[in-house]
Amino acid sequence: MSTRETPAGEIAHIAPPPKKVVQRSLWQNAWRSLRRNPLAIAGFALLGFVIAMAIFAPWVAPHDPLEVKLEDKLLPPGGQYLLGTDDMGRDLLSRCIYGFRISLRAATVVLALACLIGICLGGTAGYLGGKIDNLLMRMTDMFLAFPGYILALAIAGALGPSMTNAIISVAAVWWPWYARLIRGQVLAVRQNLYIDAARSIGAGHIRILVRHILPNCITPLLVLATMDLGIVILVLANLSFLGLGAQPPEPELGYMIARGRLYFMNQWWVATVPGVAIFIMALGTNLVGDAWRDILDPRTQSR
Amino acid sequence: MRPRYVVQRFMWMLVSLIGISLITFVVSHMVPADPIRAIAGLRAKGEQVEELRRRYGLDKPLHEQYIRWVVNLTRGDLGISIRTGQPVREDLQRYAPATAELALAAMFLTVVVGLPLGVIAALHKDRFLDHLSRIIALSGVSMPIFWVALLLQIIFFSRLNLLPADGRLDIMLSPPPQVTGFYTIDSLLAGDWATFKNAVVHLILPATTLAFGSLAVLTRMVRSSMLDVLGEDYIRTARAKGLSERRVVIAHALRNALIPTTTTMALLMGALMGGVFLVELMFSWPGLGFYAMRSISLVDFPAIMGVAVLMTVIYAFFNFVADLLYGFLDPRISIEGGNS
Numbered sequence A: 001m002s003t004r005e006t007p008a009g010e011i012a013h014i015a016p017p018p019k020k021v022v023q024r025s026l027w028q029n030a031w032r033s034l035r036r037n038p039l040a041i042a043g044f045a046l047l048g049f050v051i052a053m054a055i056f057a058p059w060v061a062p063h064d065p066l067e068v069k070l071e072d073k074l075l076p077p078g079g080q081y082l083l084g085t086d087d088m089g090r091d092l093l094s095r096c097i098y099g100f101r102i103s104l105r106a107a108t109v110v111l112a113l114a115c116l117i118g119i120c121l122g123g124t125a126g127y128l129g130g131k132i133d134n135l136l137m138r139m140t141d142m143f144l145a146f147p148g149y150i151l152a153l154a155i156a157g158a159l160g161p162s163m164t165n166a167i168i169s170v171a172a173v174w175w176p177w178y179a180r181l182i183r184g185q186v187l188a189v190r191q192n193l194y195i196d197a198a199r200s201i202g203a204g205h206i207r208i209l210v211r212h213i214l215p216n217c218i219t220p221l222l223v224l225a226t227m228d229l230g231i232v233i234l235v236l237a238n239l240s241f242l243g244l245g246a247q248p249p250e251p252e253l254g255y256m257i258a259r260g261r262l263y264f265m266n267q268w269w270v271a272t273v274p275g276v277a278i279f280i281m282a283l284g285t286n287l288v289g290d291a292w293r294d295i296l297d298p299r300t301q302s303r
Numbered sequence B: 001m002r003p004r005y006v007v008q009r010f011m012w013m014l015v016s017l018i019g020i021s022l023i024t025f026v027v028s029h030m031v032p033a034d035p036i037r038a039i040a041g042l043r044a045k046g047e048q049v050e051e052l053r054r055r056y057g058l059d060k061p062l063h064e065q066y067i068r069w070v071v072n073l074t075r076g077d078l079g080i081s082i083r084t085g086q087p088v089r090e091d092l093q094r095y096a097p098a099t100a101e102l103a104l105a106a107m108f109l110t111v112v113v114g115l116p117l118g119v120i121a122a123l124h125k126d127r128f129l130d131h132l133s134r135i136i137a138l139s140g141v142s143m144p145i146f147w148v149a150l151l152l153q154i155i156f157f158s159r160l161n162l163l164p165a166d167g168r169l170d171i172m173l174s175p176p177p178q179v180t181g182f183y184t185i186d187s188l189l190a191g192d193w194a195t196f197k198n199a200v201v202h203l204i205l206p207a208t209t210l211a212f213g214s215l216a217v218l219t220r221m222v223r224s225s226m227l228d229v230l231g232e233d234y235i236r237t238a239r240a241k242g243l244s245e246r247r248v249v250i251a252h253a254l255r256n257a258l259i260p261t262t263t264t265m266a267l268l269m270g271a272l273m274g275g276v277f278l279v280e281l282m283f284s285w286p287g288l289g290f291y292a293m294r295s296i297s298l299v300d301f302p303a304i305m306g307v308a309v310l311m312t313v314i315y316a317f318f319n320f321v322a323d324l325l326y327g328f329l330d331p332r333i334s335i336e337g338g339n340s
Helices: A009-012 A026-035 A038-055 A091-130 A128-142 A149-158 A161-191 A191-200 A205-216 A216-239 A251-263 A267-295 B003-030 B035-040 B048-056 B062-074 B088-123 B128-142 B147-158 B185-188 B193-230 B233-240 B245-282 B288-297 B301-329
Strands: none
Touching: A009 A128, A026 A038, A038 A091, A038 A128, A038 A251, A038 A267, A091 A161, A091 A191, A091 A205, A091 A251, A091 A267, A091 B088, A128 A149, A128 A161, A128 B003, A149 A161, A149 A216, A149 B245, A149 B288, A149 B301, A161 A216, A161 B062, A191 A205, A191 B088, A205 A216, A205 A267, A216 A251, A216 A267, A251 A267, A251 B147, A267 B128, A267 B147, B003 B062, B035 B048, B062 B128, B088 B128, B088 B193, B088 B288, B088 B301, B128 B185, B128 B193, B147 B193, B147 B245, B185 B193, B193 B245, B233 B245, B245 B288, B245 B301, B288 B301
């Protein structure tokens, strides 16, 4: 602790000027901590790069990701195809760039769904309290009492293989964390005086919840979603790898690795290149997520 | 530890188990496929199929099937696997040791690498080594597990031909006489040195793959709890009385930092179960994940339910252990359920 201590005797005579309490908003904290953390900046740069690639894929990709050219199959990296070609002669670089697009979009949808369910259930539980709160939270705990990945696998298997079903199944096991978080936030915000004020001027429950409580709960939710993005990308890739996610000929990275696995003895790049692409994407999001963790952790805040 | 709390936790575990089994039951019966058709073969006559259906109780309405399943479960009976024709419980008993051996080996690697990495990171906070350990840890969680498996196979099996890429033992070797079900321990007990070496060599790649993901979590946890402890007054006291830095770090700081770390390890052990599925698939490791994957592809209801129940129990068990350890290791914390 670096608080300056005043000798006890002095206090009676000259009271020291009241120590100025430095209050910083979450964003100010974020900015301060970011400037000191080169890895976080690297993370933002990496993620920015991936997002830019995903958005501008049609302009950035040198080839059509779906164009089959059997005479060019399994070419090693270099030459006309910067990162080589797969077993159908498709350009791996272009497929990876489009792969960013598919993964990011799918992961964002999963997290949006998880947030939505979380807000509905967690908001209801926190606002109403009592028996309903108890029931909803027990239900949430039940989902948390089981390894989510395995449950997602089972649901995806039951729904049948497709990217939409993979998204649904991951969202179906992901929401409990968000419901918990929102409930806690709602419980805290509900205490505020302005909620009583809103009630006293006759605002209805829905209005109070939607207009006054939820907007004040949203920031931590977004932070959690950022931190989860990398994991969700990987889980979706896992499902695709098992054949439960994106279907051919979509350039989904997990599925591309599964195909490349057939050639791993001799044409190592077919599986390696899409793997590196997932790695770059996940590392970027995880670095950003880790930076957030530091920002939120009061122990790492400098006084 | 108050007995009331333990009982409460235990009851809650039972409730979760029922809930999870219900979810699994509904989900696995949503599948449009028909397992009976699959095992009876396409040419089976109608009455044969009906006969099989009756034998597995699949002719009853769904809720009756579920109730019967729960009643049997209370007697420790998980039903007969449609695919293997064996009682599911025996199947699980046969496959579980392989998974346990793999998970423990992965946990061992995680601790051996993650603990020093976390301590080093904390001691060099915000300097080069801290950043380096952060990169290593985050890289671990940023790689898809099946890709790590593939890369390790490419490098150590296909290129260098150093390590085997599948199974628990070479095909020529027969498993050691079963005592614990762990090939490494059993072969040692049998004094079979060659089999022991072979079993260890087979463990290396799958265990490393599995350890990758948990490494990050452990490292970050050790780092942050070390940082916590290093700021405490008793560390300053230890330094003030002239102890060597080494002693301060190991005897005073690390010992206390291990309290939250142990809890994390118990939680990680539960979390490893998710990764086990893919790793076992990638390395043809004959464990629970391997068994489950095959059962899922054949819609073998009793087997799927059996694995789900076992997984839930394992997961809940480790969460429970984590809770108990927390109170046990840190006397400042006492869990008393509603006394605050």
